[in-house]
Amino acid sequence: MTKMRSDRLKIVFMLCLAFITIGGQHFESKVAQLLRDETEDIKCFVEVKDLTCFWEEEEERNNLHDQYTFTYSYENKNKMACVVSSLSLLGSNKTVFFCKLPKTPFFTPLDVQVFRDGRVLYSRSLNAENFWFLDPPRNLTVMTSGKEGQLNVSWLPPLLKYIDDSLIYEVRYAVEGSNMGKVEVIKVSTMLVLLGLQPYTRYKVWVRVKPDGVAYKGYWSAWTEPVLGVTQPSGTCFLMLLETKNLFLLKKLWPDIPSPEHKFPGLFTIYKGDFKEWMSQNNGSMWGRSVHVYTEELPSPLEVLSEVSLTSHGTSQREERQAVEEDKEKESERSDSGLTDRWQEPPEAYCLVEQLRALQENPESLSQSLLLQSHDTYVTLNQNSQGDDERQVDDVFEETLPLQMLFTTAGRMSLNTSHSDLGSLQQSSGSGRLSSQSSFEYPNHTWPPKGPGYAYMAVADSGVSMDYSPMSSSRIAALGRHRMYTNDYKNEIFLHKWPLSGQHTQSGSESCMGPGW
Amino acid sequence: MQLLCILCIWTRPGLSSPLRPICDLRVLNHFIKEAWDAEAAMRACQDACNIATNFTAPLTRVDFDDWEAMNIEEQAQEVQSGLHVLNEAISSLQASNQTDVLQSHIDASISNIASIRQVLRSLSIPEYVPPTSGGEDKEMQKVSSISELFQVHINFLRGKVHLLLANAPVCHQGVS
Numbered sequence: 001m002t003k004m005r006s007d008r009l010k011i012v013f014m015l016c017l018a019f020i021t022i023g024g025q026h027f028e029s030k031v032a033q034l035l036r037d038e039t040e041d042i043k044c045f046v047e048v049k050d051l052t053c054f055w056e057e058e059e060e061r062n063n064l065h066d067q068y069t070f071t072y073s074y075e076n077k078n079k080m081a082c083v084v085s086s087l088s089l090l091g092s093n094k095t096v097f098f099c100k101l102p103k104t105p106f107f108t109p110l111d112v113q114v115f116r117d118g119r120v121l122y123s124r125s126l127n128a129e130n131f132w133f134l135d136p137p138r139n140l141t142v143m144t145s146g147k148e149g150q151l152n153v154s155w156l157p158p159l160l161k162y163i164d165d166s167l168i169y170e171v172r173y174a175v176e177g178s179n180m181g182k183v184e185v186i187k188v189s190t191m192l193v194l195l196g197l198q199p200y201t202r203y204k205v206w207v208r209v210k211p212d213g214v215a216y217k218g219y220w221s222a223w224t225e226p227v228l229g230v231t232q233p234s235g236t237c238f239l240m241l242l243e244t245k246n247l248f249l250l251k252k253l254w255p256d257i258p259s260p261e262h263k264f265p266g267l268f269t270i271y272k273g274d275f276k277e278w279m280s281q282n283n284g285s286m287w288g289r290s291v292h293v294y295t296e297e298l299p300s301p302l303e304v305l306s307e308v309s310l311t312s313h314g315t316s317q318r319e320e321r322q323a324v325e326e327d328k329e330k331e332s333e334r335s336d337s338g339l340t341d342r343w344q345e346p347p348e349a350y351c352l353v354e355q356l357r358a359l360q361e362n363p364e365s366l367s368q369s370l371l372l373q374s375h376d377t378y379v380t381l382n383q384n385s386q387g388d389d390e391r392q393v394d395d396v397f398e399e400t401l402p403l404q405m406l407f408t409t410a411g412r413m414s415l416n417t418s419h420s421d422l423g424s425l426q427q428s429s430g431s432g433r434l435s436s437q438s439s440f441e442y443p444n445h446t447w448p449p450k451g452p453g454y455a456y457m458a459v460a461d462s463g464v465s466m467d468y469s470p471m472s473s474s475r476i477a478a479l480g481r482h483r484m485y486t487n488d489y490k491n492e493i494f495l496h497k498w499p500l501s502g503q504h505t506q507s508g509s510e511s512c513m514g515p516g517w
Numbered sequence: 518m519q520l521l522c523i524l525c526i527w528t529r530p531g532l533s534s535p536l537r538p539i540c541d542l543r544v545l546n547h548f549i550k551e552a553w554d555a556e557a558a559m560r561a562c563q564d565a566c567n568i569a570t571n572f573t574a575p576l577t578r579v580d581f582d583d584w585e586a587m588n589i590e591e592q593a594q595e596v597q598s599g600l601h602v603l604n605e606a607i608s609s610l611q612a613s614n615q616t617d618v619l620q621s622h623i624d625a626s627i628s629n630i631a632s633i634r635q636v637l638r639s640l641s642i643p644e645y646v647p648p649t650s651g652g653e654d655k656e657m658q659k660v661s662s663i664s665e666l667f668q669v670h671i672n673f674l675r676g677k678v679h680l681l682l683a684n685a686p687v688c689h690q691g692v693s
Contacts, residue, residue: 049581107676108578214546215679
């Protein structure tokens, strides 16, 4: 209990000490300044309503303030005594003695004297209204004015009733970090617009105050703490910044929607979106160009054949296939390719989805493989088509998957194809039945030689466009032994161009082939 | 000069219409600055300006707390009586043989006191009422030099007159 009380007393004492210290900071700083600047032996100043006079301790003395006597008189009246106190200045070894006059008389001569040991040490005659030493202005604020090269500066005056109409202020401002500044003097008003400033520049601003010297006189107050302000950028720069910001915001809020219009020159501008008309006008050139948009709306009749077994990645592939199935269900109404039968999931990781995932995880493999070329197209010519087809029919791979896997294989193409046109394949098909199948092959494996009856067209389907190009015969020979997936694309254009596609669309076979990376 | 012109127009003789309030303290500040000049000139005069006579002059001391405790009528009477006494004391110097420079200061001071009275009238400040017989006048002081008289003059204008005009009720109507 005693300890608690002692602790509380200590806390109270510390708080009081802090309060006194904070409250006396202005007083002590004013005393210190006058010690430097004022030459009179008795230095006096008025803070609010009372005059304070002080003097330095004489040398050879031992801070015995009791030996000093301070008196004051006015209007020929008797002298009056004032209580003397002492103050040790922080930061210096000086001690001063001071007296604060109670009920200070203004606008009349005041005679003050300091006595020591009965003898006059110092004396002075002064008018108290001539020695105001105010606190710095309050709440200094610097704001942009909205105009180029300007800053609005405002502050609050000292809290004095009668003197506020008789004050002048000095506003000092300089570019941040610069020692060169300017000063503006303003009377009575507590706001100022700084003009002619550099655009988009940070300025430091200070303010101080003193009486105007007419009714009242005094010393300049201390400067306020500096306040920073930034001028607006110049007109051109500001407009550019504003425009850039607006464009940025515009892009964020309304991002550009990708348009495939550039892939269909004239479709919208000339043919007003009439695709059939556009197709009829662009019949011959279309097959040498990437085909877009058909993967979801108009599935291609092509089948992707693969001989790769994908048993080891059944689970993950099944999850992907389940997702694909949902998409497939949506297209079932549009589709007449009969993509209802699905392949039994190959056990090994050569499903297209896995290929896609692998490629996404390791995009460098795309360049390193030297194999994936978007322009390669494969068409299988299945000599023993019936049985193999039936087996392959079961391995249907959803065509709506984002088929971004691109690959090339070295192989020999038995077909004489001069361009990536399925129609041309049809025309140039040799022995065997040309199946409307496309296959995705991966470089690390080669296709099993199926015999001379096989022809392959590598099909690269990015999910948006399909590039068809003939595969060289040398690449065919390099095809590895893989189980092939067939992939039916429900594309009525291909149906139109490839008579045999109808068989495979009915089979609904899809395949996914690819090597293990 | 513009402020003085405004004052002249407002205070020209024969003007029967009431004066518009002159609340701008720059008018009084102008008179105070001229009083400063006169006091400085008289202080420099020293021996040449010493006249062996006493002047009755008003007290100029102001205690802000005591002043705030007075009502407008008491403050007005304090100022009006002091201006009256000052006017009489300074006017008595016109008959003395002074230099032209000093004479101009004396004439300007008399003119400025009259102008200040007009400003007070525009602010509806009660006029000076001489004490009736048996009544006590405001406390005064005695000064023995021209220099001291003009010190009283400047201190009275800066103090009591300035406080009265700065806080005239007419100039602060509608302000909380």
